[in-house]
Amino acid sequence: xxxxxxxRYVDYLLFRKNQYFYALDDINLNIADGDRVAFLxxxxxxxxxxxxxxxxxxxxxxxxxEVNQCDTIKENIKSRKNVGFVLNEERSFYWRLSGVENLxxxxxxxxxxxxxxxxxxxxxxxxxxxxxFEHKQVATYSSGMKQRLALARGLLRDPKILILDExxxxxxxxxxxxxxxLISNKIHDDKQRTLLIATHRFDxxxxxxxxxxxxxxxxxxxxVPIQEIKAEYQNLESYxxxxxxxxxxxx
Amino acid sequence: xxxxxxxxxFLKRDYLIESRYKLNFILNFVNSIFxxxxxxxxxxLINGSDAESLARYGGDYFSFALIGVxxxxxxxxxxxxxxxxxxxxxxxxxxxxxxxxxxxxxTVVLFSSIYSFLTAGIQLIFMFLIGxxxxxxxxxxxxSLSLVVSLIISLFAFVSLGIFSxxxxxxxxxxxxxxxxxxxxxxxIGGAMFPVSIMPGWLQFCSKIIPTTYALDTIRLSVLQGYxxxxxxxxxxxxxxxxxxxxxxxLRTFNWAVEKGKKDGTLMSY
Numbered sequence: 001x002x003x004x005x006x007x008r009y010v011d012y013l014l015f016r017k018n019q020y021f022y023a024l025d026d027i028n029l030n031i032a033d034g035d036r037v038a039f040l041x042x043x044x045x046x047x048x049x050x051x052x053x054x055x056x057x058x059x060x061x062x063x064x065x066e067v068n069q070c071d072t073i074k075e076n077i078k079s080r081k082n083v084g085f086v087l088n089e090e091r092s093f094y095w096r097l098s099g100v101e102n103l104x105x106x107x108x109x110x111x112x113x114x115x116x117x118x119x120x121x122x123x124x125x126x127x128x129x130x131x132x133f134e135h136k137q138v139a140t141y142s143s144g145m146k147q148r149l150a151l152a153r154g155l156l157r158d159p160k161i162l163i164l165d166e167x168x169x170x171x172x173x174x175x176x177x178x179x180x181x182l183i184s185n186k187i188h189d190d191k192q193r194t195l196l197i198a199t200h201r202f203d204x205x206x207x208x209x210x211x212x213x214x215x216x217x218x219x220x221x222x223x224v225p226i227q228e229i230k231a232e233y234q235n236l237e238s239y240x241x242x243x244x245x246x247x248x249x250x251x
Numbered sequence: 252x253x254x255x256x257x258x259x260x261f262l263k264r265d266y267l268i269e270s271r272y273k274l275n276f277i278l279n280f281v282n283s284i285f286x287x288x289x290x291x292x293x294x295x296l297i298n299g300s301d302a303e304s305l306a307r308y309g310g311d312y313f314s315f316a317l318i319g320v321x322x323x324x325x326x327x328x329x330x331x332x333x334x335x336x337x338x339x340x341x342x343x344x345x346x347x348x349x350x351x352x353x354x355x356x357x358t359v360v361l362f363s364s365i366y367s368f369l370t371a372g373i374q375l376i377f378m379f380l381i382g383x384x385x386x387x388x389x390x391x392x393x394x395s396l397s398l399v400v401s402l403i404i405s406l407f408a409f410v411s412l413g414i415f416s417x418x419x420x421x422x423x424x425x426x427x428x429x430x431x432x433x434x435x436x437x438x439x440i441g442g443a444m445f446p447v448s449i450m451p452g453w454l455q456f457c458s459k460i461i462p463t464t465y466a467l468d469t470i471r472l473s474v475l476q477g478y479x480x481x482x483x484x485x486x487x488x489x490x491x492x493x494x495x496x497x498x499x500x501x502l503r504t505f506n507w508a509v510e511k512g513k514k515d516g517t518l519m520s521y
Contacts, residue, residue, distance in 0.1 A: 023516065049516070057351050059514040077353060085351045091344030094264065096271045101264075108260035109352035109359075111253055137271075157353070 023049040024218045027063075033160070036195040037223075038205030040240055041215035047198035048088075050215070051163050054196065056080045067161065084159035086150045088166040095139040099130055099149050102138060103156065110157045124152040128182060144175030151182065161194040168204060176201075184208055202236045212236060214243050221247055257354060258362050265366030276370075283374045284381055286324070290316040290444075291386045304446040309475040314388055318471050319443035321378045326463060328371040329409035330433050333417035336363035341420075347519050356509040357502050360417050364410075390474065397473035397480050404490045405466035411497035412462070418501070418508035424520060437463040465490045 024046045031037055039047040052058040053065055056072040056079050065072045070079035093102045100121055107117045125134045128148040138146065147167060154162055167183065168176040183195070184207060199205055205212055206226060213223040222243050226236065233239040269276055294313035308315050337360065340346040349359055382388035416429040437443065440454050441463030447455055458464045465486045472478040480487060512518030 055351060057347055057513065057518075058516055059510065061514055077355060080351065081353065083351075085348075087344075087348060087351075089344045089347070092348045094268060094343065094345060096268045097264065101267060105260050105264045106348065106352060108256050109349060109354040111353045113253065113256045153348070 022061075022218055024053070024060075027218075027220050029213070029220060029223060031194060031196070034192040034194055035211055036209040037197070037211045037213055038209040039196070039198045039213050039215060040200070040202075040205060044217075045215040046218040047215055048165050049218075051165055051196055051198050054161075055083050055085045055163050057085070081157075082160040084154035084157065084162045086147075086154035086162065086164040086167055088169050090143060090146050090170065093138045093146065093149065093153075096137060098137055099125065099134045099141070099145075099152075102149065103152060106153050107156050112156065120156060121152075124155055127155070128152045129178070142175075143170045144172070144178065147171060147175070147179055148182070151179070159193070161196065164195065164197045166198055166200070168199070168201060176204075180204060180207055202240065206236050212239075214240060216244065216247060254358070257358060258365060261362040262366050262369075265363075269366070269370070279370070280374060280377060283324075283378050286320045287317060287378050287381050287386065290320055291382075304448045307448075307476075308446070308471045309392070311389075311475075313382075313386065314475055315446070315471065316444055317378070317382045317388055318474060319467055321375055322467060322470055323437055323441065323443040323463065324378075325371050325375045326405065326409045326466065327433070327437065328367060329406065330413040330416055330430050332364040332367040332371075333360055333410075333413035334420040334430055336360070336367070337417045337420045341519060344519075350509070350518070357506060360414060360505055364413070392475060392477040394473045394477040394479055397478055397483065398470065400480055401466065401469035401473055401483070401487065401490075404487060404494055405462065405470070407494035407498050408462040408466065408490055411494065411501040414501035414505050415497075418505040421505070421508040421512050421518065424517075433461075433463075436461055440464070442467050462490060462493050465493075 027050065039050065041047050049058065053060055053072065054067060056067070056076050059073050067079040068082055070081075072079045094105070097105070103121045103124065104117065107113075107121065112120060121134075125131055128151050130145060130148055130152070133141065133145060138149065141149065147170075151164075151167070154164070164183070168179050171179060195208065197204070197208060209226060211223065211225050212229065214221045224239075229236060229239045233242065291313055294311070294316060297312055305312060305315055337346070340349060340363070350356060379388065379390075383390060412429060412433055416433070419429045436457075440447070440450065440458040441461055442458065443463070447458045447464055447468075450458065469478075469483045469486050469490065472483055509518065
């Protein structure tokens, strides 16, 4: 059959496929105060989507997510009150502004102001090791420095829950080490903060977390304390591959 | 108190970023001179050719066109600035970081545009300064109270359209229709460059449904003819009705668009 207009246009208009897909399916998860959970899985497994749902940046199409007893849809701002989000997006800062100017802006958005905010920023700049660079434009920062700044921003309102989306993704080995030390020694060590980390790095999960959740194609395959894994398997990597292989067989 | 601090925060952010692109800032001002001068020469060409349609506004085409062009530009900015600020935040990758803060999306969209309004306001004043000092524009008949009232009511109507446009940007990303439709329609039928009365009847009818027509009419009449609020009661009432209906509706629509974006997972795509 010949169409007066290209067939693909007619198909687009008449038989357009649903542009949406289910990023997560049948997830049921409880995270206790002070837990440090690593979410492992291949790209597209749904790790970031799950963290954004917990952080209230996305809404579930069905089901409920409660953070500190607050429904993330019905009480979105309240549910985010004690949540800090460290995005993996390097561009999530205003590059023409300095580190301090960025933190000032995001701090005001988090209801901090005046001397409290200035003191907080000074403290955080010292904590993440950006002293001496805080007044330089973010455009001049290395990836590692931007990641440190992102950590500082995530900690502005001193959250009980800190969500880190692949915090070491774009960093060189030394910077990875530095950021890991920063998270384990300074950010988590002195506070009983709940950490939720999406990562591809087994060493990161082992060093920073006490629980591991493995995801694939939007499903949560396992969520186990690292101690249990270590008792049964050689290391986290062996456990991860065994879970993945098992699922491959079932599929 | 916190609202004031947030407003100041947005203003400071935009001022600092803009001040680091100095050439762009200067060029925007230079660009605002060209339409003023162009319409001055066009007025020399056509002055007196159709005095009847301009009589309601005092008969001088340059004064008529300067108000039309300068305010249409200002109102267009009011419409574009909201979607522009959302688009910039999306492209800069900052929108997610902003929306993960303790500030609601309505406050974000409103405050993101204050700086643009201020600079556009200064450009507007600059255009009239050029017109007055060098090209003979006359403010002597102006009824200040009517002008301020007309401006405030008009602004609410255009800010509402701007927030609708921002909601369109959140949903449609590129090719957001509201700003485009408003830009195209207002330039053609809103009476920016020629009186609405010279258009065919059906176009005159269409012009009655857009706020530009009433906004320009009331501003021209208060500046050029010194009309009081009473004398423009009907036009101001229509504008007021548009604003009262559109403003809360636009905020709700924007909120709905953000919620939809969060549900569909499309908030950050552009």
